[in-house]
Amino acid sequence: MKQTVLVVGLGLIGGSIAMNVSKKEDVFIIGMDGDEDTLNMALKQGVIDQAAFNFKEAVIEADVCILATPISITIEYIHRLENIQLNKPLLVTDVSSVKNQVLEAANRLNNPLLSFVGGHPMAGSHKQGYTAAKPHLFENAIYVLTPSIHANEKEADRLKALFSETHARFLIFTTEEHDEMTAVISHFPHLIASSLVHQARGWEETHPYIKHLAAGGFKDITRIASSNPKLWQDIFFQNKDLLISMLDDWIGEMDKIKTYLSENEKEKTFKYLSDAKLYRDGLPVKEKGAIPAFYDVYVDIHDQPGAIRDVIGILAEEAISIKNIQILEIREGITGVLRISFATSKEQLKSKQILGQYHYEVMIQQ
Numbered sequence: 518m519k520q521t522v523l524v525v526g527l528g529l530i531g532g533s534i535a536m537n538v539s540k541k542e543d544v545f546i547i548g549m550d551g552d553e554d555t556l557n558m559a560l561k562q563g564v565i566d567q568a569a570f571n572f573k574e575a576v577i578e579a580d581v582c583i584l585a586t587p588i589s590i591t592i593e594y595i596h597r598l599e600n601i602q603l604n605k606p607l608l609v610t611d612v613s614s615v616k617n618q619v620l621e622a623a624n625r626l627n628n629p630l631l632s633f634v635g636g637h638p639m640a641g642s643h644k645q646g647y648t649a650a651k652p653h654l655f656e657n658a659i660y661v662l663t664p665s666i667h668a669n670e671k672e673a674d675r676l677k678a679l680f681s682e683t684h685a686r687f688l689i690f691t692t693e694e695h696d697e698m699t700a701v702i703s704h705f706p707h708l709i710a711s712s713l714v715h716q717a718r719g720w721e722e723t724h725p726y727i728k729h730l731a732a733g734g735f736k737d738i739t740r741i742a743s744s745n746p747k748l749w750q751d752i753f754f755q756n757k758d759l760l761i762s763m764l765d766d767w768i769g770e771m772d773k774i775k776t777y778l779s780e781n782e783k784e785k786t787f788k789y790l791s792d793a794k795l796y797r798d799g800l801p802v803k804e805k806g807a808i809p810a811f812y813d814v815y816v817d818i819h820d821q822p823g824a825i826r827d828v829i830g831i832l833a834e835e836a837i838s839i840k841n842i843q844i845l846e847i848r849e850g851i852t853g854v855l856r857i858s859f860a861t862s863k864e865q866l867k868s869k870q871i872l873g874q875y876h877y878e879v880m881i882q883q
C-alpha cells in the first residue's frame with residue numbers, strides 16, 4: 518500500500534531526502550516550504566507529488582512526517598502536532614543537528630497515534646536551500662537515529678527502509694551521546710573556523726594584502742565559516758552548554774601550546790603535531806561526514822589550458838565515473854594537485870594505473 522510522506526522544509530537537507538524518498542514506488546510525497554519558488558521547483562522536478570500550505574491538513578493526510586526546517590522551527594512544529602486530531606498512526610522524524618530540545622519536545626507528546634524517532638544525517642554543506650540539494654548527499658554518510666520514548670525499534674526500521682535510497686549508514690544513539698559527539702566533531706570546529714576568519718580580518722587592518730596569501734590551508738580549515746549564519750546560530754544556542762565547556766578545554770589546550778613555544782619545548786611541540794597527525798590520518802576515509810568519504814586520487818597537473826580536461830578525458834575513455842573533483846592548489850606556472858573522488862576503491866586503483874600510463878604523477882592517500 519502507498520504511504521504518504523510529508524516533508525516540511527525542502528532546503529538542502531529536506532530537498533535531498535525528498536529526492537531519495539521519491540525514488541521509491543510506494544510513496545506519495547507532500548512537500549511544504551515557506552518559500553514558494555522552492556515548492557514550485559520540487560513539484561516541477563517530480564520530487565514532490567503535491568504542495569501543501571496548511572501543516573494541520575497535510576499532517577492528517579500523512580503516514581510519515583519529516584521535519585527538515587531550522588531547529589527552533591522544528592520544535593514549534595512538534596508542539597503543534599499535539600493539537601492535531603489524527604485518524605491514523607503518524608511516524609515523525611526530524612533532521613536537526615542538535616537533538617536535546619527536539620527530543621524533549623517529542624517526549625512530551627501524548628497522542629498514542631504519534632511516534633517520534635529523531636534523525637540527523639551527518640552530511641551537509643556550507644550551501645543552503647533546495648538548489649543546493651542533491652540525491653547523493655548522504656551516500657556513505659552516517660545517519661544517526663535517536664528514538665524518543667514514543668518509539669521502538671520497529672519505527673526506526675521503518676525509517677531506515679524509507680531512506681534506503683540515501684545509501685547512508687544508520688546508527689542509533691541516545692540524545693546525550695549524539696549531542697556530545699556532534700559538539701566535538703561538528704559544532705565546536707565550526708566555532709573555531711569562524712574565529713580564525715575573524716583573526717585574519719583583524720590582521721588585514723595592518724596587512725591589507727593578507728587575503729591574497731590565503732592558500733589551501735586557510736581555505737580548507739575555514740570553508741565551513743561560509744555556512745548559513747542563521748542555521749549555525751540555532752545550532753550554537755541549542756548546544757550552548759557543551760560549547761561553553763569545550764571553549765574552556767580549548768583555552769587550556771591553547772595555553773599548553775603557548776607554554777611549549779615560549780619555553781622552546783621543541784620535542785613536545787613535535788610530539789603534539791605528530792600525535793594529531795596520527796589521529797587525523799586514522800579517521801575513516803570510506804565514511805562520509807566530517808571528512809569527505811570517497812576514494813580519492815591526487816593527480817599532479819600543470820597550470821595550462823586544457824590540463825584538467827585531459828585528465829577527465831582519459832578517465833571518461835575508460836568509462837570510469839567521477840564522484841567529485843577539486844583543484845587543491847594551482848599557482849601561476851607551477852604544478853598543482855587535482856583531487857578526484859570515486860565511489861569504489863576499484864575505480865580509484867584503476868584510475869591510478871591508467872593515469873600512470875599517461876605519465877601523470879598520481880598519489881593515493883593511505
Ligand SMILES: NC(=O)c1ccc[n+]([C@@H]2O[C@H](COP(=O)([O-])OP(=O)(O)OC[C@H]3O[C@@H](n4cnc5c(N)ncnc54)[C@H](O)[C@@H]3O)[C@@H](O)[C@H]2O)c1
Nearest residue numbers: 526527528529530550551586587588613614641642645646
Ligand atoms: N546544512 C547542513 O549541513 C545540515 C546537515 C545536517 C542536518 N542539518 C539540519 O537540517 C535542518 C535544515 O537545514 P538546511 O541546511 O536544510 O537548511 P536550508 O536553509 O537549506 O533549508 C531549510 C528550509 O526550510 C524552509 N523553512 C523555513 N521555515 C519554514 C517554515 N516555518 N515552514 C516550512 N518551511 C520552512 C526554508 O524555506 C528552507 O527551504 C536544520 O535543522 C539543520 O540543523 C543541516
Ligand SMILES: O=C(O)C(=O)C[C@]1(C(=O)O)C=C[C@@H](O)C=C1
Nearest residue numbers: 614639640641642643703806807
Ligand atoms: O560539510 C559541511 O559543510 C558541514 O558543515 C556538514 C556538517 C558537519 O559539521 O560535518 C554540518 C552540520 C550537520 O549537522 C552535519 C554535517
